[in-house]
Amino acid sequence: MIARLGVVGGGQMGQGIAQVAAQAGLDVVLVDVTPELAAAAIAKLGKTLDKLVEKGKLAAEARDAAQARLRAGAGHADLADRDFVIEAAPEKESLKLELMASLGKVTRPECILASNTSSISITKLAAASGRPERVIGMHFMNPVPIMKLVEIVRGLPTSDATYQATIELAQRFGKTTVAARDIPGFIVNRVLIPLLNEACYALYEGLGTPADIDTGVKLGLNHPMGPLELADLIGLDTVLAIANVLHQELGDDKYRPCPLLRQHVAAGWLGKKVGRGFYKYDATGAKA
Numbered sequence: 001m002i003a004r005l006g007v008v009g010g011g012q013m014g015q016g017i018a019q020v021a022a023q024a025g026l027d028v029v030l031v032d033v034t035p036e037l038a039a040a041a042i043a044k045l046g047k048t049l050d051k052l053v054e055k056g057k058l059a060a061e062a063r064d065a066a067q068a069r070l071r072a073g074a075g076h077a078d079l080a081d082r083d084f085v086i087e088a089a090p091e092k093e094s095l096k097l098e099l100m101a102s103l104g105k106v107t108r109p110e111c112i113l114a115s116n117t118s119s120i121s122i123t124k125l126a127a128a129s130g131r132p133e134r135v136i137g138m139h140f141m142n143p144v145p146i147m148k149l150v151e152i153v154r155g156l157p158t159s160d161a162t163y164q165a166t167i168e169l170a171q172r173f174g175k176t177t178v179a180a181r182d183i184p185g186f187i188v189n190r191v192l193i194p195l196l197n198e199a200c201y202a203l204y205e206g207l208g209t210p211a212d213i214d215t216g217v218k219l220g221l222n223h224p225m226g227p228l229e230l231a232d233l234i235g236l237d238t239v240l241a242i243a244n245v246l247h248q249e250l251g252d253d254k255y256r257p258c259p260l261l262r263q264h265v266a267a268g269w270l271g272k273k274v275g276r277g278f279y280k281y282d283a284t285g286a287k288a
Contacts, residue, residue: 002169003027006085006107008076008099010041012273013116014088016144019045020173022066029082031073038072045070076106084169086138088116091241096120097128104129112162114138118189118238119245122155122182132157136166139186140175142234150175151186184249185242193242193255196234199227200258203278210278232277236261237270 003026007018010032018041022028032038046067052058079085085107087099096117103113113135115125126135137153150170154163170177180186185193202213214226231239240262246255264270264277271277272285280288 002083002112002165004081004083005029006031006073006079006082007088008032008079008085008103009088009090009116010037011088011090013140013142013144015041015045015048016142017086017088017116017140018042018070019048019066019145020175022069023062024172024174026069026172028070029073029078030070031075031078035072035074038074042070042072076102079103080106080108082107082111084112084114084165086114086116088140091118091120091238091245093120093124093245096125100125100128100135101130104131110134112136112165114166116140119185119242121184121249122153123157124155126155126157133159134162136162137180137182137186138166138170139180139188141188148174148176149188150177151180151188152177153180153182153186155182185246189242190246193239193246196227196231196239197243197255197258197261199231200261203228204258204260228278231261232271232279232281235271235273236264236277240265 005021005026005028007014007028007030010030014030018028018030030038030041032041049058049063049066053060053063073079085103087096089095089099096115100113109131113129115122115137116139117137118139122135122137126132129135132155135155136158139151139153141147141149152166167177178187199213202208203210210228214229217223217226240257243255243257247257269276272281275281282288
């Protein structure tokens with residue numbers, strides 16, 4: 001039974017993974033680039049749990065128990081005793097390869113290493129770890145505490161025991177799992193990214209305003225959120241990174257990132273997290 005979890009990365013995804021793990025009863029250590037960033041992520045998680053109590057969605061006792069299971073680590077060495085470690089770093093192959101190499105050295109040999117990558121080869125990441133049979137993809141959806149799906153991606157060397165343990169862990173988190181082949185984009189982003197990218201092209205070509213494009217997709221296709229609004233939520237830098245992987249690895253021009261998407265990322269208009277993407281957002285995260 002997995003009891004001690006490590007999370008690498010204190011951003012939105014890392015915080016969400018740490019939250020669902022702590023609420024599921026696991027002891028969680030979160031590390032980031034610096035101890036200060038890790039501590040800030042844990043503090044933000046505490047406020048998130050407080051808000052759930054205020055809204056009546058979580059009992060105060062459950063909040064206190066979850067908070068007691070969460071702590072910030074100073075670095076990768078603090079993950080040495082973990083049973084399972086999930087990296088939730090930015091979607092950059094070189095960074096994730098570096099992380100896997102480091103985690104493979106500091107964690108126990110039996111520790112399973114999972115990547116929350118949304119597009120990068122699990123087989124390639126596994127090769128960097130020194131324990132390829134114990135590496136797997138565990139792709140959570142955003143926001144993690146709300147979205148029920150987790151894509152489970154086996155690399156070529158991933159063992160049956162690693163796969164089964166990962167399925168069971170996701171189920172403890174209250175998630176539904178789907179198995180995806182280790183092909184760029186897996187299932188969800190193989191379908192989603194072309195949709196978001198095509199919406200960018202529609203805007204680029206002047207087919208409509210962002211609001212018109214989003215309203216058309218929401219009401220015409222019965223989607224809960226428009227593609228440009230969703231891209232802002234995901235982060236335009238992340239959308240571009242995944243599109244680049246799909247384009248480069250699959251070699252098909254249908255995945256070619258829209259020039260407007262590239263321009264927004266170059267301008268630093270990365271979406272909701274910075275207050276501006278295809279829309280502008282106020283300090284509360286509402287559209288301005």
